[in-house]
Structure formats: structure tokens, C-alpha cells
Amino acid sequence: MSESTSSPPQERHDEPALQGSPVSFGDNGRTPAQRRSRLVAGVVTVTVHVTIIAALFWPRTVPPHRLVRPPPPPIQVSLADLPKTKPPGLPNMTMLEPASPATRPPRVSTLPSDEIATPDNSDLLSESQLAGAAVAGEGGGGTCNMARAVQQALRRDPMVRTAVEDAHRAGQAIMLWDGDWVRSGEQDGKGMSAVREAIMWEVAFAPESCRNIQMHGLVLLSLTDGSTRFALGAGDWRWSDLLGLRGNPP
Numbered sequence: 001m002s003e004s005t006s007s008p009p010q011e012r013h014d015e016p017a018l019q020g021s022p023v024s025f026g027d028n029g030r031t032p033a034q035r036r037s038r039l040v041a042g043v044v045t046v047t048v049h050v051t052i053i054a055a056l057f058w059p060r061t062v063p064p065h066r067l068v069r070p071p072p073p074p075i076q077v078s079l080a081d082l083p084k085t086k087p088p089g090l091p092n093m094t095m096l097e098p099a100s101p102a103t104r105p106p107r108v109s110t111l112p113s114d115e116i117a118t119p120d121n122s123d124l125l126s127e128s129q130l131a132g133a134a135v136a137g138e139g140g141g142g143t144c145n146m147a148r149a150v151q152q153a154l155r156r157d158p159m160v161r162t163a164v165e166d167a168h169r170a171g172q173a174i175m176l177w178d179g180d181w182v183r184s185g186e187q188d189g190k191g192m193s194a195v196r197e198a199i200m201w202e203v204a205f206a207p208e209s210c211r212n213i214q215m216h217g218l219v220l221l222s223l224t225d226g227s228t229r230f231a232l233g234a235g236d237w238r239w240s241d242l243l244g245l246r247g248n249p250p
Contacts, residue, residue, distance in 0.1 A: 133218035144210035
């Protein structure tokens, strides 16, 4: 047969032959494997984002050296109206309370200088007052020399010297007895107690006839220094008068 008489062969579209059983295409032509891969990728992406967000907002532990102490609790302060303080100045004399006797300040003497008490030296004698006075060893009659015996007793007694020094009468002429014992300065007892007792002791143990010898005027008895002297007597007197025994002798 010639080509002009024969009919043209039909055009065929060659399609690729798929092996296996036929598979239906859905979801825009994606296969189930592709859909699973995309789902896994989406899950991974979401997980990564969630992890990043959680890491940003997750509470962090502050190291111990960076711990910040909490602020102290608030202090409640109340305001009060305080009295206004007065500026320093002179105290108000009307508001001062009288001081108690235990805390009262000592009083200061305001006496003029001419009214201040002066030491009592009335027992001291001047040389003019001693003029004509008998000294120990003179008079007394016979063997009864009472002035010398009393003078020796005073010189032997150390307490006599101590009493003189305590009375600040060393080197002075002291009126000791003028009918009564005389107080010397600030001494508690009359006649400077130690001196008076030494004289009375000696007179008391003297013979009675010697104690009753009549005397007249002053008699001076001296210590070993010669300048400290004691004056006894006034007018007519007897040695027994120093013992407080008065009256006519038997």
C-alpha cells in the first residue's frame, strides 16, 4: 500500500508506567510520607520556640554572693508635740525648790575680819605680870619645899611635855591655878589635864604639914627648857587648896 492511501497513524501520548499498584494523590498531590515529614518539621519548630521562650522566662537562681537582703520592715514613727526648750539664761528663782538639809551648801562666814574669833590666850602671862613671883626653891619653910618637889615631878612626867605641845604653850608663862584651875586655849580640861594631875598627885602624897604651909602670891614652876613656866597662887593660899580642900588646918 502506498502512503497516500493509507490513513495516518493516531498520535499517542506516552505516559510513564508506574510500578506497583496505583496510588491516589490527594492534598495537592502530596503523598502521606511528605505530609508526615512536614508535620514532624512543624512539631520540631514549635518545640524549639517553646524551649526558647521557656528559657527566657524560666526563674534563674541567684548565686549566694549576689543575694540581696530584703529591706527591713518599716518603722512606725509617731510625731509628738514636745515642749519648746527655753534658751539658757538665769534660772527662775521662783521655781527653785529649797535644798534639803542633807544637800544644803555650807554657810560661809561673812563676819568682818575684826569680828572673827581669835585664840584665847588669857592664860598667858607677861613678864610684867610675873614680876615679884617666887621661883621653886624659894620659901616654903624648913624641909617642906613643896615648890621644888612639884617642879621635879613635872619635869619627870613625859605626859606634861606632850600636853604643853598640844596646847601650843611651849616657851610660854602659863597661869595654871589662881584659886581655880585655868583652861589653856582650846583644851577640854582645865589646867591642862596631864599637868593638873601630876601636881595634885605630888601634893596629895606630901606630908600634911607641908600641904598646909601658908603661901602668898605667885610661885613659878619651870620645865627643863627653862622657858616653859607654870604660875600657881593668888593672894594667900595653901598647897592643899589645889586639891579642893579648904578650911583651917587642924
